[in-house]
Amino acid sequence: MSGERPIAVVLLSGGMDSCVTAAVAARDHRLALLHSSYGQRTEARERRAFEEIAAHLQAPFRLWIRQRYMTQIGGSALTDASLAVPEADLAAAASGQIPITYVPFRNAHFLSAAVSWGEVLGARRIFVGAVEQDSSGYPDCRPQYYRAFNEVVRLGTRPETRIEICAPLVSMLKADIVRRGRELEAPLALTWSCYRREDLACGTCDSCALRLLAFEQAGVPDPIPYQKR
Amino acid sequence: MSGERPIAVVLLSGGMDSCVTAAVAARDHRLALLHSSYGQRTEARERRAFEEIAAHLQAPFRLWIRQRYMTQIGGSALTDASLAVPEADLAAAASGQIPITYVPFRNAHFLSAAVSWGEVLGARRIFVGAVEQDSSGYPDCRPQYYRAFNEVVRLGTRPETRIEICAPLVSMLKADIVRRGRELEAPLALTWSCYRREDLACGTCDSCALRLLAFEQAGVPDPIPYQKR
Numbered sequence: 001m002s003g004e005r006p007i008a009v010v011l012l013s014g015g016m017d018s019c020v021t022a023a024v025a026a027r028d029h030r031l032a033l034l035h036s037s038y039g040q041r042t043e044a045r046e047r048r049a050f051e052e053i054a055a056h057l058q059a060p061f062r063l064w065i066r067q068r069y070m071t072q073i074g075g076s077a078l079t080d081a082s083l084a085v086p087e088a089d090l091a092a093a094a095s096g097q098i099p100i101t102y103v104p105f106r107n108a109h110f111l112s113a114a115v116s117w118g119e120v121l122g123a124r125r126i127f128v129g130a131v132e133q134d135s136s137g138y139p140d141c142r143p144q145y146y147r148a149f150n151e152v153v154r155l156g157t158r159p160e161t162r163i164e165i166c167a168p169l170v171s172m173l174k175a176d177i178v179r180r181g182r183e184l185e186a187p188l189a190l191t192w193s194c195y196r197r198e199d200l201a202c203g204t205c206d207s208c209a210l211r212l213l214a215f216e217q218a219g220v221p222d223p224i225p226y227q228k229r
Numbered sequence: 230m231s232g233e234r235p236i237a238v239v240l241l242s243g244g245m246d247s248c249v250t251a252a253v254a255a256r257d258h259r260l261a262l263l264h265s266s267y268g269q270r271t272e273a274r275e276r277r278a279f280e281e282i283a284a285h286l287q288a289p290f291r292l293w294i295r296q297r298y299m300t301q302i303g304g305s306a307l308t309d310a311s312l313a314v315p316e317a318d319l320a321a322a323a324s325g326q327i328p329i330t331y332v333p334f335r336n337a338h339f340l341s342a343a344v345s346w347g348e349v350l351g352a353r354r355i356f357v358g359a360v361e362q363d364s365s366g367y368p369d370c371r372p373q374y375y376r377a378f379n380e381v382v383r384l385g386t387r388p389e390t391r392i393e394i395c396a397p398l399v400s401m402l403k404a405d406i407v408r409r410g411r412e413l414e415a416p417l418a419l420t421w422s423c424y425r426r427e428d429l430a431c432g433t434c435d436s437c438a439l440r441l442l443a444f445e446q447a448g449v450p451d452p453i454p455y456q457k458r
Binding site for chain 2: 063065066067068069070072073074075098102103104105106107108109111112113115116117119120139140142144145148149151152153155156157158159
């Protein structure tokens with residue numbers, strides 16, 4: 001065994017949750033940060049957030065991939081320009097309705113890339129910033145989904161590969177994620193969460209509304225500028 | 230319920246196994262054929278096979294996607310030009326060694342696209358031409374892998390989505406796949422299996438060797454031309 005810390009692949013969208021997740025992973029791992037441009041509305045702004053966070057964290061491994069075929073598949077307001085991103089409706093999300101911003105089976109595309117890259121790098125863990133409670137209402141953000149995916153990883157890779165998917169925030173409340181990010185000095189000012197805009201965060205889509213509420217509940221200011229709040 | 234047959238997404242690489250799988254699916258389903266260019270050596274030739282098979286089968290839905298980020302990840306002789314595709318060694322494959330043509334966790338990328346597209350189309354099944362026995366030695370071609378993936382699909386899609394992954398050839402011998410393809414009048418003459426070449430099949434890589442052996446054991450001629458056999 002070498003004395004080096006193990007490698008962790010972190011799925012870094014550039015949003016608050018993935019940024020805090022990267023800060024969690026950085027305590028015990030060498031970071032391999034993975035970002036996908038999948039044709040989402042705020043693709044360029046999210047990529048900038050990824051690059052800035054990766055530079056801040058001095059990650060030794062970085063990979064930017066394009067999965068733009070997601071726009072050929074569509075089925076979501078994030079990847080189909082003809083479907084509008086609605087105003088926030090956190091009550092609907094909390095009630096278990098699947099919002100129109102759900103991208104069909106999206107996280108499997110990101111996890112697959114992370115596992116492939118992780119297998120080549122010899123990584124031991126994949127970190128993903130999925131959050132179940134108090135959040136999006138997406139089926140692929142629940143703990144049981146990641147448990148099942150771990151079984152696919154075990155069966156679908158080389159016998160000697162030992163990769164575990166970890167979702168350290170999955171059971172946390174958003175306000176606690178803000179607090180945890182601040183404790184870890186995660187660069188929250190570099191993150192981008194808005195589903196709609198790339199210049200100023202709109203402040204009124206589901207993603208902005210959840211983020212603003214989280215900072216409010218944590219009793220700290222959100223360091224990024226908003227069009228409206 | 231409409232009287233229309235259900236939609237099945239078929240992962241159609243353009244090889245013999247996926248062609249026979251499409252012919253199996255076509256008996257009871259409307260076909261949605263999915264092909265990925267992932268930077269593999271024989272990308273253009275495989276895509277031609279896909280287009281010709283899709284036309285022959287008159288598939289009402291067709292999708293060609295690019296997953297070329299697989300070449301950024303590498304780790305396989307199929308996606309890294311600096312690694313040569315070796316001469317066939319069927320004994321090594323049969324003994325459970327993972328060959329250098331294994332593309333790390335590749336099939337999860339294809340299945341993820343099939344499930345996303347299937348969810349948008351309202352498909353009921355995903356067909357994949359994986360074959361375990363008598364074949365490649367790849368971990369992601371085994372029945373238990375597809376069972377585990379089905380659990381991920383159940384947990385990671387909308388509650389009303391009912392998609393099942395089917396691998397109808399997974400336990401068949403290659404010679405029986407040839408026979409089944411002929412019974413179903415699958416267009417085997419349009420398929421491409423060679424890992425190395427795009428003009429004439431080399432006849433000596435693992436994939437060509439397995440195919441030639443299958444036709445020989447089935448006692449019928451392989452309808453495609455070879456450089457050497």
